[in-house]
Amino acid sequence: MNRFEPNLRIPGPTSLPDAVREAGARQMVNHRGPEFATLQNGIIERLKKFYKTDHDVLIVTAAGTGGLESAIVSFLSPGDKILAITIGAFGDRFAKIATVYGADVTKLSFDWGMAADPAKVRAALTAGGPWKAVLMTQNETSTAVTNPIEGLAKVVKEVAPEALLIVDAISGLGAVPFETDGWKLDVVVSGSQKAWMVAPGLCFVSVSPRAWEAAAVAKMPKFYFDLAAHKTSAESGQTPWTPAVAVMFQLDVALNLMEQEGLEEIWRRHAAVGAAVRAGLTTLGFKLLADPEFASNTVTGAWIPEDLDWKAFNGKLRKLGLIVAGGQGNLKGKIFRIGHLGHVTVPNILNAMAVLEQTLIELGRPVTPGASVGAAQVAALKSLGLVK
Numbered sequence: 001m002n003r004f005e006p007n008l009r010i011p012g013p014t015s016l017p018d019a020v021r022e023a024g025a026r027q028m029v030n031h032r033g034p035e036f037a038t039l040q041n042g043i044i045e046r047l048k049k050f051y052k053t054d055h056d057v058l059i060v061t062a063a064g065t066g067g068l069e070s071a072i073v074s075f076l077s078p079g080d081k082i083l084a085i086t087i088g089a090f091g092d093r094f095a096k097i098a099t100v101y102g103a104d105v106t107k108l109s110f111d112w113g114m115a116a117d118p119a120k121v122r123a124a125l126t127a128g129g130p131w132k133a134v135l136m137t138q139n140e141t142s143t144a145v146t147n148p149i150e151g152l153a154k155v156v157k158e159v160a161p162e163a164l165l166i167v168d169a170i171s172g173l174g175a176v177p178f179e180t181d182g183w184k185l186d187v188v189v190s191g192s193q194k195a196w197m198v199a200p201g202l203c204f205v206s207v208s209p210r211a212w213e214a215a216a217v218a219k220m221p222k223f224y225f226d227l228a229a230h231k232t233s234a235e236s237g238q239t240p241w242t243p244a245v246a247v248m249f250q251l252d253v254a255l256n257l258m259e260q261e262g263l264e265e266i267w268r269r270h271a272a273v274g275a276a277v278r279a280g281l282t283t284l285g286f287k288l289l290a291d292p293e294f295a296s297n298t299v300t301g302a303w304i305p306e307d308l309d310w311k312a313f314n315g316k317l318r319k320l321g322l323i324v325a326g327g328q329g330n331l332k333g334k335i336f337r338i339g340h341l342g343h344v345t346v347p348n349i350l351n352a353m354a355v356l357e358q359t360l361i362e363l364g365r366p367v368t369p370g371a372s373v374g375a376a377q378v379a380a381l382k383s384l385g386l387v388k
Helices: 018-023 034-051 064-075 089-100 118-127 149-159 209-215 227-234 245-261 263-283 310-319 346-362 371-383
Strands: 056-061 081-086 104-109 133-137 164-168 187-191 202-207 299-303 335-339
Touching: 018 245, 034 056, 034 202, 034 245, 056 064, 056 227, 064 089, 064 164, 064 187, 064 202, 064 209, 064 227, 081 089, 081 118, 089 104, 089 133, 089 164, 104 118, 118 149, 133 149, 149 164, 164 209, 202 209, 202 227, 202 245, 209 227, 245 263, 263 299, 263 346, 263 371, 310 335, 310 346, 346 371
Parallel strands: 081 104, 081 133, 133 164, 164 187
Antiparallel strands: 056 202, 187 202, 299 335
16 A cells, blocks of 8 residues: 555545645534534635625535536426536536436537537527526536636527526636626536535535526425525525535635635646646647647546556556546546646646656656656746746
8 A cells, every 4th residue: 555645636526735634623513503603604705706706605515416406406497498518427417417307408519528619509599499597517527628608608698698507617616717797607516525625525506696586486396405495594604404514614724725825826826737737648648638729727638548558557556646537428448537626736747747657667658757747847837927
C-alpha cells in the first residue's frame, strides 16, 4: 500500500484542504437550535455570491443527482414538454429523471466530446413547443466539455421565453465563470464534492422568482425533494429533514478559503491547471476527447491508445499514487479522465504528469522524461500571464 497521500485526480469527490477535513471532525450541534440556524443562514448568503444571484439558494442533503431530481419534481408536472440538451452521460441522466416522472421529454443529443450548438438548439426549440422547461449541463464530466451556457440561454430566451432554464452546474460552478442572474437562469444545481472542496452529501439549488411561480402549480409527486418545503424551513434557519451537519461545518470553512482567494482568482487558477493538463497529455502523445474550443477547465478526457492496456496502465498509476478516472457510458474502457477542480494547484498537475511519464516509460512507450512536465508548466505560466 502507498504510504503517501495519493494525488486524487478524479472529477469528484475532490481532495479536501486540511482545514476542511478538520472541520468535519467537530462535535455535532443541535440541528434545530440557534447555532445551526446561524451557520446555515451565513452559508446561504455566501453561496449567493458565488452563484452570482440575489435570489434564493437552498441547501439539500443529497448527492448532486438528488439536486437534479428536486429541480424536476419541484417545478414541473407530468406531461410538461421539456427539451433536454445533452452532451454526455450526465445530460442523459437529467433527461431520464424528467422522463421517469412523466414529463414529455425531447432529447437533443450532441456527439460526445462536442458542446451543444446554439443553432441546433434554436431549430429544436422552433420545431416544437410550447416548452415548459429546457434542461442543460454546464460542465459535462463524462466528456470533459463545458457548454456555452450564456449563448444557449440567450437562444432559449429569444425563441421560448416561457421555458424555465434549469441547469446542472454540479461540476463547474465555483470553478469556472458562471452568472446565474446575468444569464437569466431559473434553477441551478451544484454539489458539495466538486469545486466547493468538501465531502459529498450536500447539493445547492438556486431558484428564481419565475421558478417559484411554476412551483405553485407543479404536480409531480415529491416529498423529500420538495424545494418549497426547503424554502419554508430555511426561512427559520432550519431544514425539513436531518441535515449533513459535519458537511455543513466543512462547507463553512471551505467558503472561508474560497473568499480569501477570490472568485476571479479561483477561475484563473482553474484555467491554468486545465491548460497544464491538456498540454501535458498532448506532449505524452494522448489525443484529447473534447473539442478544444469548449475543453473543460475542471476535467480532461483522453483517448486510450489501442496498444495500451488500460488495466495495466491504471494499476501502475495507482501504485505511484496517482488516481484517475475511467470512461463512462459508451466511453468506458476507451478514455481516461483527469479531474482538476476544487483543491488543486499547478504543482499537483506537474506531479501527475511526472507519474504519467514514469508509468509510460515503465510500460516501454516512447516518452521523453520531463517533456510533459515542462509543457504543462509552460502552459500554466502562459495561462497566468507570467510568460509569453
